[in-house]
Amino acid sequence: MSRTKVAVIGGGSNGEHDVSLASAAAVAAALDPERYQVVGLTIGRDGTWQDSGGDPLGLADAITTLTTCDVVLPIVHGPRGEDGTLAGLLEMAGIPYAGSGVRPGALAMDKWVTKLIAEDLGIRTAKGRLLTAGTASGYAWTGPVVVKPVSAGSSLGVTLVRDPGDLPAALTEALRHDDRILVEEVITGREVDIAVLAGTVSPTLEIVAEGFFDYRAKYGGGTVFQVPAPIDPSEVKALETAATSLYEALGCRGVARFDFFVTEDGPVLNEVNTMPGFTGHSQVPRMFAAAGISYSALLDALISDALA
Ligand SMILES: Nc1ncnc2c1ncn2[C@@H]1O[C@H](COP(=O)(O)OP(=O)(O)O)[C@@H](O)[C@H]1O
Ligand SMILES: [Mg+2]
Known part of the structure; x- marks a missing residue:
C-alpha cells in the first residue's frame, strides 16, 4: 500500500509560534x-516559510511543496494560522487539509463575533464590551473585569483586573496583541472544555488551575486536567449540546475545542478553538484518549475527515 504524503505545518507569525511548533x-x-510520509514545513515568526531542514522557502515554493502532498495538517494556532488565512491559502491552491475552513476559522478567532453567534443560539457568554485604541481610554470602571484581545490565544494579553488602578495597563497590554479588545465581566465557575470531532463529542475536561489560567499555567506544567470533568450528567449534556450546535452553526470541520465555564446557572461559553493545542499531552488528545481513541488514532481520524 502506498503511503499517504502528509504535510505538517507548524510555527506561525504570532505569539503562539512556539506552542504551534510543539x-x-x-x-x-x-x-x-x-x-x-511526513513533509514538515515551518512558518517563521516573520511569516516566511522554511522547509524541514530550516532552509527558507518562498511562498510559491512552499505551495509547490504542498501540492505534492495528499493532505495538509495545518497545526498553526492563532492569527494568520487558525483564523482562516492558512485555510484560504490551501483552498486557493486546491490542496486538501484537515480542520476548519476559512469562515469557521475567522469567526471563532474573533471572540466578539463568537459571543454574538453563541448568544443567538441561546448559549450564554460573559457580558462584554468591545473597545478599540480610540475608545479604550473612555471606558469607565464599574467593577472587576477581564481584559483580552479579540483575537489572540494562549492567554496572551489577557488580564484579570480587580483594582481600577490596574485597568490602563491591562488595556494597553491587550491592545499590543490586537487593535480590538474586549472587557468582560468576571465569570466564576469551573473551567470545563469539550471537543467535537466530525460529529463525535469528546469526554469533558476540567482545568484545575490555581486562579487564572495564564500562559505560565498553560505551559509551565503546574496545571492538572481532570478527564472527565467531575460535573453532573445534566451539565455534561448541556455542554455537549452547546458545543455541537456551535460546531454546526460555525460550519467547523475536523476537530474544534469549546471552552466553557460551568457556573451555578449553567454553562457560559468562553471561546472556540478551531486548531486547539495538539501535543500528546494537550487537552484534545487527553479528552479523546479517555474515550479510548489514542493520539495516533485521533490523527488518523483527522486525516480521513480531510480526505472524505
Ligand atoms: N470572563 C472571564 N471570566 C473569568 N475568567 C476568564 C474570563 N475570560 C478569560 N478568563 C480566564 O483567562 C483565560 C484565558 O482567556 P481566553 O479568553 O481563553 O484566552 P485565550 O484565547 O488566550 O486562551 C481563561 O482560560 C480563563 O482562565
Ligand atoms: Mg482560552
Whole structure:
C-alpha cells in the first residue's frame, strides 16, 4: 500500500509560534511511518516559510511543496494560522487539509463575533464590551473585569483586573496583541472544555488551575486536567449540546475545542478553538484518549475527515 504524503505545518507569525511548533512536532512524530510520509514545513515568526531542514522557502515554493502532498495538517494556532488565512491559502491552491475552513476559522478567532453567534443560539457568554485604541481610554470602571484581545490565544494579553488602578495597563497590554479588545465581566465557575470531532463529542475536561489560567499555567506544567470533568450528567449534556450546535452553526470541520465555564446557572461559553493545542499531552488528545481513541488514532481520524 502506498503511503499517504502528509504535510505538517507548524510555527506561525504570532505569539503562539512556539506552542504551534510543539504541537506540529508532536503530530509529525506520532504519524505512523508505515502509513504516512511526513513533509514538515515551518512558518517563521516573520511569516516566511522554511522547509524541514530550516532552509527558507518562498511562498510559491512552499505551495509547490504542498501540492505534492495528499493532505495538509495545518497545526498553526492563532492569527494568520487558525483564523482562516492558512485555510484560504490551501483552498486557493486546491490542496486538501484537515480542520476548519476559512469562515469557521475567522469567526471563532474573533471572540466578539463568537459571543454574538453563541448568544443567538441561546448559549450564554460573559457580558462584554468591545473597545478599540480610540475608545479604550473612555471606558469607565464599574467593577472587576477581564481584559483580552479579540483575537489572540494562549492567554496572551489577557488580564484579570480587580483594582481600577490596574485597568490602563491591562488595556494597553491587550491592545499590543490586537487593535480590538474586549472587557468582560468576571465569570466564576469551573473551567470545563469539550471537543467535537466530525460529529463525535469528546469526554469533558476540567482545568484545575490555581486562579487564572495564564500562559505560565498553560505551559509551565503546574496545571492538572481532570478527564472527565467531575460535573453532573445534566451539565455534561448541556455542554455537549452547546458545543455541537456551535460546531454546526460555525460550519467547523475536523476537530474544534469549546471552552466553557460551568457556573451555578449553567454553562457560559468562553471561546472556540478551531486548531486547539495538539501535543500528546494537550487537552484534545487527553479528552479523546479517555474515550479510548489514542493520539495516533485521533490523527488518523483527522486525516480521513480531510480526505472524505
Ligand atoms: N470572563 C472571564 N471570566 C473569568 N475568567 C476568564 C474570563 N475570560 C478569560 N478568563 C480566564 O483567562 C483565560 C484565558 O482567556 P481566553 O479568553 O481563553 O484566552 P485565550 O484565547 O488566550 O486562551 C481563561 O482560560 C480563563 O482562565
Ligand atoms: Mg482560552
